[in-house]
Amino acid sequence: MAYLAVALIGTVLLLLPIASSGPGSPPIITAMFASVSSVCITGLSTVDIGTYWTPFGQAVILGLVQVGGLGIVTLGTLAALFVRGRLGVRDRMMAQRDAHTLSPGDVRGLLARIVRFYVALELFVVVVLTLRFALAYDMSWGKASWYGLFHGVSAGNSAGIALYPDSMVRFVGDWWVVGAMCVGVFVGGLGYPVLFELRERWRRPRSWSVHTRMTFWGSVGLLVIGCTSFLAFEWTNPGTMGPLSVHDKVVGALAGGIFPRTAGFNTVDYGAISDESMLTHMVLMFIGGGSAGTAGGIKITTFLVLAYVMWAEVRGERDVVISHRRIPEDTQRQAITIALGGIGCVMAGTIALTLLTEQPFQIVAFEAMSAFATVGLSANLTAHLPASAEVVLMVLMFIGRVGTITVMTSLAMNRRHRRFRLAEERPIVG
Amino acid sequence: MAYLAVALIGTVLLLLPIASSGPGSPPIITAMFASVSSVCITGLSTVDIGTYWTPFGQAVILGLVQVGGLGIVTLGTLAALFVRGRLGVRDRMMAQRDAHTLSPGDVRGLLARIVRFYVALELFVVVVLTLRFALAYDMSWGKASWYGLFHGVSAGNSAGIALYPDSMVRFVGDWWVVGAMCVGVFVGGLGYPVLFELRERWRRPRSWSVHTRMTFWGSVGLLVIGCTSFLAFEWTNPGTMGPLSVHDKVVGALAGGIFPRTAGFNTVDYGAISDESMLTHMVLMFIGGGSAGTAGGIKITTFLVLAYVMWAEVRGERDVVISHRRIPEDTQRQAITIALGGIGCVMAGTIALTLLTEQPFQIVAFEAMSAFATVGLSANLTAHLPASAEVVLMVLMFIGRVGTITVMTSLAMNRRHRRFRLAEERPIVG
Ligand SMILES: [K+]
Ligand SMILES: [K+]
Incomplete structure (x- = not known):
């Protein structure tokens, strides 16, 4: 519910005439889509963010991203604590204190730590980007700081929103820019519970909890799979990596391996990628990142379990x-x-989008998956959708962002016990 | 393993020069594909069955279908009995006798009853088709019986193999032909355990087992969904149902609602159906029919559970x-x-086929799903595949046919117990 409220406030702010560069207010659906997409840190956009919105509008979007990102991390972490606490498992995050004795003070301390951590992460990306933009791209320091801030916050929250109409395609060979953003996305996407544990005992991997092991090694494995398959499928594709040098290809593959799982930045044109890449990307997007982090999808632990x-x-x-x-x-x-x-939502969304548009099937399915997994990659479809299809995408983003947490907490909140258990019966399956 | 052996014998028979109408033997891959497709009662075909194979070759194919169909029903039923027997549940199929005392005589009696039932079902379809072909289509009685026999057996086993190059498109408005084949496919696809129980107590639905309830009402529900969605999505499609009269549309929708779940007959051109229909068809194919029947897919009970x-x-x-x-x-x-x-197999198969062909994505995904669910519908792709892609399809058909039974029996055959149980740990999912 809090998410809906924030999205509404964002819509109102974006409707102000000073938010958009055109005359008067933007259409309501445009403002609403931008607001929902930002607060769900998805990053799909129906307009070119760099020119359609004024700096004030861009700041609103960035604020929504920041609120949405921190919101999801704190809510997810608290939900996880609550589930664990109720079930009496010794809590690993609260310095070994029992979680079901969580006092308001503990919660405040936890929130402060989460905010500190994410701000530090974002700051790191912002500083690297600002320096690089100012020193290598002839930007004024003012513009470099603004672009650094925007893309740094966007990366730290895995939002994938960029001020360039072609996202990050122009930086495909730039280790500094791509590398810093990859660090932000990868680390932010692991989720706070994992980050906390890694900070405490990253030297002793044998003492990691099952959750941390699965998330960490799963992320590394998916990263390797994503990069190699991207390289293999796109190496000779003239629309994407074909014309690039080998060096640029490797950088592009790193981005192509990390970003699709959660952040919708792109360094190649996704309107031109091969069907094979589309399919593997859809699988990677669906799996997503770590629980209680900025990533979307069903989460690595869910998949591995x-x-x-x-x-x-x-x-x-x-x-x-x-x-x-x-x-x-x-x-x-x-x-x-x-x-x-998740499969059901993506299916239903794809069928709805197919009915509402005339685009090729894989483009539409890619868009639905991107919205559900709050990734924000698009094969250049989002800008050409009718309003009804935009509504479908908004619903998908919303379910994808708050749905899994809801399911997780419903377990702890709403457990019912029948007083008697019914007789068993064993249908034949398969 | 028995399936592999039968498929090999079928391949050898189809390699005989008298099996195919061209000079000499057909290519090995063609014979092997036809044999695997028949014994897995899938019905995908790389050639036009009516002209490529001689009547001898067609008889071999029909024999493989019959062996494959009866094989899957008996194996499935025995596996279900075995699983139930081991677990001490009172057996509903063996006249209330306990299943774990299954004697060889009981098994023989059960097999005989299954064969009797399916032969009777096929005979019904064959007779209706033969009469209709002879009386309404000016066929000689000899030709009518052969065509009636072939399509009747093909329908009773949900094989979906037709002697016409356009499958059953020419009969789209013929209630007799379509209706009889639908009965064969629908009843055969419920699975023997359900059929047995329905025969014993079809007047007392309150006494049905959970398995029978789920399969029966699930089949009816999917039938309604399939028909209405087909009508809705194809009503005005000029490539499929657009030019037909309302009467023909209704008959075609009945076929379009029943056949996709298990039998690959088609009464409209699947190369021209809309993307929406393709997607709903893929879902229906994946769900499939009843356990221990001639249908494919993951089965209705699996889906409902x-x-x-x-x-x-x-x-x-x-x-x-x-x-x-x-x-x-x-x-x-x-x-x-x-x-x-199942989802994993279809995904892997789709990626492999995408790599091996240059066809549009949805056509390829449809083909992979059709092979895995042993349905046999094709958007006119099968005939244009390279040999490597044919191998992929054969593997998919094979896994789809024997995979679920294997999983089901592995439960009973291979249960291991650790002497101690490990400590519990609760990763965060979602
Ligand atoms: K995103
Ligand atoms: K079939």
């Missing part, structure tokens, strides 16, 4: 075991619910 | 309850494994 469930079933094991720990059945059920709900 | 799991999770219920019966956790896990494994 399901993979282990399948593995256990194929091997005929009674328990699902990940690095010597048993995964309880209600966690498995949560993971299924999130994954299947 | 997962839907109820999600429902229970959203409501915060501890147990998953379907019509006053609790669904045990290992059944839930089986369903997840089958559904996610």
